[in-house]
Amino acid sequence: ASACTGGKEGGSATPTAPVDLGAKGEVPVGGARLYREQKLVVAQTAEGEYKAFSAVCTHAGCVVDKVEDGKVTCPCHGSVFDAATGKVLQGPAGAPLPSVPVKADGGKLIAGP
Ligand code: FES
Structure with missing residues (x-):
């Protein structure tokens, strides 16, 4: 599937320049959101505490496609x-x-x- 080419097309899995993800309110407190285009997952573990991860799966480079219930699925x-x-x-x-x-x-x- 085309979703599986992420690692090959995207080069580095992590950004090398600052990436504007838009309004911070889009990440729920205690939850997470997938930024598909930017290939990032951002969680807000507590009010104002953000964590971000590459959305490129470490198995074979697909871009993960689901963030739900605190879990990211490839x-x-x-x-x-x-x-x-x-x-x-x-x-x-x-x-x-x-x-x-x-x-x-x-x-x-x-x-x-
Ligand atoms: Fe195989 Fe994600 S690329 S599980």
Whole structure:
């Protein structure tokens, strides 16, 4: 499926320049959101505490397609990651989603360096 080309097309799994993710209110407190285009998952673990991860699966480079109930699911072979920590909850992926720096700048979320 085309979703499985993410790693190959996208080059680096983590941003090398700051990425504007728009209004920070789009990430629910205690929840997470997928930024499909930017290939990032952002969680807000507590009010104002944001964590971001690459949305490129560490198994074979698909872009994950679902963030629900604190879990990130890869469509290709069914790996599941914890949205708040990036850790693998279910294989075949063996490595966690790489963490990406993220900060709230005014009303916006900015990911990357
Ligand atoms: Fe994600 Fe295989 S690429 S589970």
